[in-house]
Amino acid sequence: MLQIQGLSVETGGKEILRGINLFIGTGETHVLFGPNGSGKTTLLMAIMGFPRYKITRGRIIFKGHDITNASLDERARLGIGMSFQRPPVVRGVKMRDMVSACLGSRDDGTAVAQLAERLNMGDLMDRDVNYGFSGGEIKRSELLQLLVQEPDLTLLDEPESGVDLVNIALIGEMINELLQKNLKRNRTRAGLIITHTGHILDYVHASKGYVLIDGTVRCERDARECLDSIKKHGYEGCATCLK
Amino acid sequence: MSKVVPSRKNRELAEKALEKKPALGEDIDLSAYSSSAEEHRYQNEPSHLPSQEKENMLKVGITLDDRSQRAGTFVQIDRSVIHTSASQDGVEVMSITKALETYSWLEDYWWRAVSVDTDKFTAQAEVNLDNGYFIRALPGAKVVYPVQACLYIAHQNLAQKVHNVIIAEEDSEIHIITGCATKPMQASGLHIGISEFYIKRGAKLTFTMIHNWAPGVAVRPRSGAIIEENGVFLSNYVCMKPVRSVQMYPVARCVGEKAIVRFNTILVAPPGSNLDTGSRVLLDAKGSRAEIVARTITTGGTIIARGYIAGSAPDVKGHLECRGLILSERGVIHAIPELKGELAGVDLSHEAAVGKIAEEEVEYLMARGLTRDEATAMIVRGFLRVDIEGLPPELAAELRHAVEISEKELF
Numbered sequence: 001m002l003q004i005q006g007l008s009v010e011t012g013g014k015e016i017l018r019g020i021n022l023f024i025g026t027g028e029t030h031v032l033f034g035p036n037g038s039g040k041t042t043l044l045m046a047i048m049g050f051p052r053y054k055i056t057r058g059r060i061i062f063k064g065h066d067i068t069n070a071s072l073d074e075r076a077r078l079g080i081g082m083s084f085q086r087p088p089v090v091r092g093v094k095m096r097d098m099v100s101a102c103l104g105s106r107d108d109g110t111a112v113a114q115l116a117e118r119l120n121m122g123d124l125m126d127r128d129v130n131y132g133f134s135g136g137e138i139k140r141s142e143l144l145q146l147l148v149q150e151p152d153l154t155l156l157d158e159p160e161s162g163v164d165l166v167n168i169a170l171i172g173e174m175i176n177e178l179l180q181k182n183l184k185r186n187r188t189r190a191g192l193i194i195t196h197t198g199h200i201l202d203y204v205h206a207s208k209g210y211v212l213i214d215g216t217v218r219c220e221r222d223a224r225e226c227l228d229s230i231k232k233h234g235y236e237g238c239a240t241c242l243k
Numbered sequence: 244m245s246k247v248v249p250s251r252k253n254r255e256l257a258e259k260a261l262e263k264k265p266a267l268g269e270d271i272d273l274s275a276y277s278s279s280a281e282e283h284r285y286q287n288e289p290s291h292l293p294s295q296e297k298e299n300m301l302k303v304g305i306t307l308d309d310r311s312q313r314a315g316t317f318v319q320i321d322r323s324v325i326h327t328s329a330s331q332d333g334v335e336v337m338s339i340t341k342a343l344e345t346y347s348w349l350e351d352y353w354w355r356a357v358s359v360d361t362d363k364f365t366a367q368a369e370v371n372l373d374n375g376y377f378i379r380a381l382p383g384a385k386v387v388y389p390v391q392a393c394l395y396i397a398h399q400n401l402a403q404k405v406h407n408v409i410i411a412e413e414d415s416e417i418h419i420i421t422g423c424a425t426k427p428m429q430a431s432g433l434h435i436g437i438s439e440f441y442i443k444r445g446a447k448l449t450f451t452m453i454h455n456w457a458p459g460v461a462v463r464p465r466s467g468a469i470i471e472e473n474g475v476f477l478s479n480y481v482c483m484k485p486v487r488s489v490q491m492y493p494v495a496r497c498v499g500e501k502a503i504v505r506f507n508t509i510l511v512a513p514p515g516s517n518l519d520t521g522s523r524v525l526l527d528a529k530g531s532r533a534e535i536v537a538r539t540i541t542t543g544g545t546i547i548a549r550g551y552i553a554g555s556a557p558d559v560k561g562h563l564e565c566r567g568l569i570l571s572e573r574g575v576i577h578a579i580p581e582l583k584g585e586l587a588g589v590d591l592s593h594e595a596a597v598g599k600i601a602e603e604e605v606e607y608l609m610a611r612g613l614t615r616d617e618a619t620a621m622i623v624r625g626f627l628r629v630d631i632e633g634l635p636p637e638l639a640a641e642l643r644h645a646v647e648i649s650e651k652e653l654f
């Protein structure tokens with residue numbers, strides 16, 4: 001589904017990522033660990049295609065297409081979706097209209113309403129997008145938009161941070177739905193999840209884990225093992241771990 | 244009424260002010276305009292007007308073919324009042340000249356909310372009045388449907404001078420849609436409109452004015468409102484079509500306790516348009532409140548968005564919000580929000596922001612699959628959608644409709 005080869009990315013005139021290689025097969029979910037400022041968000045933004053994140057070297061192949069030079073909206077329409085850690089407020093645009101826009105040309109209003117209810121978003125649908133939303137509401141709003149958008153590859157930036165224990169189960173459930181985790185075979189979706197704490201792994205199964213340090217991938221192994229090792233040895237341990 | 248100004252006095256004041264330059268906006272040479280126009284025949288049935296004119300009027304919220312959703316109708320073309328009617332008990336709709344003949348007490352309201360010697364435009368309206376409308380809701384009347392009033396310029400280069408008086412008597416409730424329009428290709432014209440609003444105790448007046456002028460037309464409204472105890476005045480103004488110049492700065496005075504005023508303004512200035520508009524509120528009575536909201540967009544024209552709230556009584560509260568979007572390299576938006584507190588207990592605030600659309604917001608929508616143009620359009624539509632608290636649903640629909648028609652032409 002996604003193949004990243006020797007990717008280097010700069011933003012604000014500074015090289016943030018260097019020589020990233022990554023492969024996510026169809027139906028797989030991978031997680032990305034790493035200390036603050038290591039470049040995790042930068043990697044997601046670069047995959048999504050935000051113009052501020054300039055690819056200086058390497059390639060991104062998605063579903064067999066080289067999308068290294070594709071624009072942000074082209075990538076979205078090809079099937080990449082992303083949940084934002086700190087999405088902007090869009091005054092005047094109602095949540096309801098935003099979600100409809102995520103539907104694209106499809107027309108499935110009732111499914112949208114049901115999803116909104118399941119995510120406890122009913123009351124927020126007539127509010128301006130993200131305006132005055134709590135941390136948890138932002139997460140749920142992002143997930144609702146993605147569930148409606150139905151991307152083949154979902155990039156999630158710390159979906160569990162700032163979410164209380166009651167809501168994290170709900171978030172986990174919705175992520176599983178988004179990634180078709182209920183299907184044992186013939187899954188067509190894939191995911192890449194940034195997690196700081198690893199809590200999300202209690203709810204969402206991920207196969208592989210990466211540790212990003214100073215803009216390079218230092219570790220690549222089973223997601224659970226990766227988390228356990230970070231817990232035991234800290235990120236410093238990862239820095240000296242197998243390349 | 245405490246003070247009766249004899250009309251001779253008004254005339255004298257006006258004559259002295261005939262050359263008085265306006266305090267704001269470009270000066271206009273009135274002698275360049277014609278003050279005569281052919282008479283237009285009175286129509287008992289306004290749907291008999293030519294369809295082109297009806298269409299122009301429809302764009303500013305005036306529906307003549309189906310008036311079932313209107314409590315009254317007033318239509319003036321050039322200098323001629325061609326139709327007046329009221330279809331609900333408790334509402335009066337007349338030409339102002341007829342009203343002045345009918346009600347001697349109207350003198351007490353004449354030039355009370357607006358000073359006759361404000362400038363050459365008010366003076367001109369006193370000395371050379373064409374006509375205008377009188378709309379009144381009788382005490383306690385709840386007028387369900389809006390009353391519609393249309394001021395239309397058809398004659399080339401005419402200076403149309405109208406004086407309107409709107410009275411919401413005690414505990415009444417009334418909505419008025421005023422549509423001002425001209426022939427789309429009108430090369431030149433001037434509209435001078437005096438409007439005086441009187442909102443009595445416990446009354447509620449919603450006034451929605453939609454302008455659809457032409458690139459050659461200049462517009463000089465001069466408006467004032469006086470709101471008594473527990474009265475509510477909601478004023479909405481929409482101007483999204485090309486116009487040479489509009490300058491207006493209506494003032495609302497809260498003279499009774501707990502009076503409420505809200506001004507909402509939606510402006511779009513295409514290249515060549517010069518809009519200098521704003522709203523002023525004087526909170527002169529205890530517990531009165533004001534809210535001024537302006538959303539302005541330039542696609543190449545110039546906008547000065549003014550706002551002024553003065554608080555001079557205890558427990559008053561006022562908020563002013565002015566946001567402007569610059570969608571073209573050449574456009575200018577100049578926001579001038581002003582607050583004046585004259586007492587420790589006043590609570591006045593403002594927020595103003597002018598700039599281009601935030602790139603971050605556009606990209607956020609693009610990440611959901613919208614093209615750049617679609618994302619921009621969605622944000623602009625949202626920007627123009629002011630949720631007007633207290634606006635009756637029919638009127639909200641009307642307003643949304645007017646905004647949507649013009650929006651389509653923006654992109």
Ligand SMILES: Nc1ncnc2c1ncn2[C@@H]1O[C@H](COP(=O)(O)OP(=O)(O)O)[C@@H](O)[C@H]1O
Binds near residue numbers: 041
């Ligand atoms: N727009 C930018 N301009 C300059 N530096 C940036 C910009 N965005 C991110 N950075 C820097 O890139 C590094 C990685 O940031 P980020 O990808 O947000 O890290 P993480 O998500 O792992 O915490 C940080 O040092 C951050 O300060």
Ligand SMILES: [Mg+2]
Binds near residue numbers: 040041042085
């Ligand atoms: Mg981050």
